[in-house]
Amino acid sequence: VNMWINGVEAREISGDDRGLCYGDGLFETMRLRNGVIAHLARHLARLRAGCERLALQRVDLAQITGEITAAAATRADGVLKLIVTRGSGPRGYRPSGAENPTRIVTWQPARTADAAIAVAGVRARHCTTPANENTALAGVKHLNRLDSVLARSEWTDPEIAEGLMSDSRGCIIGGTMSNVFAVRHQTLLTPLLDRCGVSGIMRGLVIESARAAGIATEERNLAREDLAAADELFFTNAVLGIWPVCALESRDYPIGPTTRTLQRLLGAQA
Amino acid sequence: VNMWINGVEAREISGDDRGLCYGDGLFETMRLRNGVIAHLARHLARLRAGCERLALQRVDLAQITGEITAAAATRADGVLKLIVTRGSGPRGYRPSGAENPTRIVTWQPARTADAAIAVAGVRARHCTTPANENTALAGVKHLNRLDSVLARSEWTDPEIAEGLMSDSRGCIIGGTMSNVFAVRHQTLLTPLLDRCGVSGIMRGLVIESARAAGIATEERNLAREDLAAADELFFTNAVLGIWPVCALESRDYPIGPTTRTLQRLLGAQA
Numbered sequence: 425v426n427m428w429i430n431g432v433e434a435r436e437i438s439g440d441d442r443g444l445c446y447g448d449g450l451f452e453t454m455r456l457r458n459g460v461i462a463h464l465a466r467h468l469a470r471l472r473a474g475c476e477r478l479a480l481q482r483v484d485l486a487q488i489t490g491e492i493t494a495a496a497a498t499r500a501d502g503v504l505k506l507i508v509t510r511g512s513g514p515r516g517y518r519p520s521g522a523e524n525p526t527r528i529v530t531w532q533p534a535r536t537a538d539a540a541i542a543v544a545g546v547r548a549r550h551c552t553t554p555a556n557e558n559t560a561l562a563g564v565k566h567l568n569r570l571d572s573v574l575a576r577s578e579w580t581d582p583e584i585a586e587g588l589m590s591d592s593r594g595c596i597i598g599g600t601m602s603n604v605f606a607v608r609h610q611t612l613l614t615p616l617l618d619r620c621g622v623s624g625i626m627r628g629l630v631i632e633s634a635r636a637a638g639i640a641t642e643e644r645n646l647a648r649e650d651l652a653a654a655d656e657l658f659f660t661n662a663v664l665g666i667w668p669v670c671a672l673e674s675r676d677y678p679i680g681p682t683t684r685t686l687q688r689l690l691g692a693q694a
Numbered sequence: 695v696n697m698w699i700n701g702v703e704a705r706e707i708s709g710d711d712r713g714l715c716y717g718d719g720l721f722e723t724m725r726l727r728n729g730v731i732a733h734l735a736r737h738l739a740r741l742r743a744g745c746e747r748l749a750l751q752r753v754d755l756a757q758i759t760g761e762i763t764a765a766a767a768t769r770a771d772g773v774l775k776l777i778v779t780r781g782s783g784p785r786g787y788r789p790s791g792a793e794n795p796t797r798i799v800t801w802q803p804a805r806t807a808d809a810a811i812a813v814a815g816v817r818a819r820h821c822t823t824p825a826n827e828n829t830a831l832a833g834v835k836h837l838n839r840l841d842s843v844l845a846r847s848e849w850t851d852p853e854i855a856e857g858l859m860s861d862s863r864g865c866i867i868g869g870t871m872s873n874v875f876a877v878r879h880q881t882l883l884t885p886l887l888d889r890c891g892v893s894g895i896m897r898g899l900v901i902e903s904a905r906a907a908g909i910a911t912e913e914r915n916l917a918r919e920d921l922a923a924a925d926e927l928f929f930t931n932a933v934l935g936i937w938p939v940c941a942l943e944s945r946d947y948p949i950g951p952t953t954r955t956l957q958r959l960l961g962a963q964a
Contacts (some may be wrong), residue, residue, distance in 0.1 A: 427709050436706035437714065439697050439798045444707065444777065446839040447717030453785075478840070479847060507714065515723075515775060515802055517839065517846035517870055532785055539914060557827040557862060560844055568838035569716040569787065570748070574830055576787035577749060592827060592840045592889070600787055619862070 428529045431491045441526055443509025447567035450474040454504045455663045461496050467623045475563045483525045495529045503663050505530045545679050546585035551575035555589040555597040555620040563623035576600040578636030586659055590618050596646045602661040603627035606654035607682040612641040626660035633689045656680035698799045701761045711796055713779025717837035720744040724774045725933045732768050736895045744834045753795045765799045789828045794943050812870040815940030815949050816855035821845035825859040825867040825890040831891035846870040856929055861890050866916045874899035876924035877952040882911040896930035903959045926950035
């Protein structure tokens with residue numbers, strides 16, 4: 425079995441679930457390694473913050489923790505995805521407040537190539553699909569992800585692992601499924617996510633680890649030119665860890681000392 | 695029975711449907727009156743345009759027409775909602791292209807108050823939740839509707855029927871579930887939807903009817919001040935028709951001659 429709905433093995437949800445009708449919900453994608461869910465506390469903290477942003481009031485984090493832990497106990501390794509929606513309700517955008525949240529946990533195997541990628545790096549491109557801009561939703565890992573779907577549909581070349589999305593002002597936001605970091609003049613730079621994007625678990629961990637190690641770290645607006653002028657680039661994602669970028673469009677990048685230091689600091693976590 | 699999935703009576707969809715996971719799909723909400731689906735050809739044309747925007751390649755409009763017509767044949771009046779998603783697939787934003795689209799048709803009764811509202815008008819307010827901005831998605835009636843959910847959650851007063859949403863630049867986009875029109879100096883004005891918003895069926899019909907009747911009509915950026923200075927305001931929606939605005943925030947509006955002319959021109963259609 426690979427799917428559990430509201431704590432029991434199941435495959436289907438109600439056709440009037442607000443997660444389907446409006447994308448009215450949140451998700452977390454977690455790495456399961458040797459029976460342990462990596463960074464579970466951080467995933468739950470982000471879920472709690474997302475519930476506050478969307479006013480999902482009846483989400484029971486203890487119940488959810490039990491449900492994902494039970495799913496994890498059936499496997500040693502892989503990827504666990506949790507979706508929490510506001511639940512079913514009558515037609516209309518306004519929630520009644522009486523909806524019962526729907527929880528969906530799915531398991532998938534991890535991809536075997538990831539360890540090699542962490543060493544060798546990936547090729548990346550720029551996407552033309554803009555990132556959704558909305559200060560009320562920025563940073564939240566919600567179910568409204570059509571911008572990432574369209575951006576990820578822009579290329580089929582299997583040699584390109586990730587695409588960078590920008591906002592309407594030309595500010596880099598992140599990869600279609602990851603956050604992005606640049607290193608320039610020994611400073612670690614990553615986009616501000618106050619208007620767009622998802623505040624990634626690995627992004628937060630990298631920022632904290634870098635600062636703890638004395639690496640100057642800034643969240644700020646970055647343009648394509650800032651990435652072109654960078655010494656190092658990497659993507660982060662809770663499942664994939666740190667993905668060094670060896671090429672972005674026509675420019676090659678070395679996999680530099682800051683990237684390798686952060687990979688070493690995070691060790692098996694990333 | 696009130697729900698049909700892929701043409702058969704059913705209540706549930708797969709938990710890995712991309713409509714749920716990413717909001718990767720479209721919807722149409724249609725008025726059924728005396729056994730006839732109002733503006734069916736326009737709904738289907740918008741659906742086709744939305745499929746092109748989202749690259750939903752395997753949607754069969756003839757099949758969908760058959761499914762909604764069959765659902766309509768079980769009732770005389772009410773509201774039919776169609777959701778079309780890209781279908782189920784493995785985890786990951788990129789569609790494989792091999793997904794089979796999921797079709798969900800639901801029926802609900804129409805609200806009895808609507809005819810009275812068309813005469814008496816509604817009270818409205820401004821929302822603080824901004825409208826999603828994305829040129830790649832603007833105008834499309836897709837399933838990423840969290841901005842409308844949050845905006846519609848801002849008030850509970852049953853005397854307020856609709857809230858106006860604006861973009862980050864302060865441009866009015868529309869109501870949470872409707873488009874908006876203003877009349878000033880005998881000119882009909884409605885927001886440009888090149889960055890945000892949904893291109894409504896009734897909006898299109900009102901623009902065409904107004905122009906055919908010799909009423910000057912412009913799509914352009916409108917600020918709150920433009921609405922405050924307007925002579926008349928109304929909302930449009932394929933199910934509700936034309937809703938005159940009798941008050942927006944602290945200002946009262948007359949239900950003026952242009953609104954009444956358009957209601958008369960559209961007759962039972964609006």
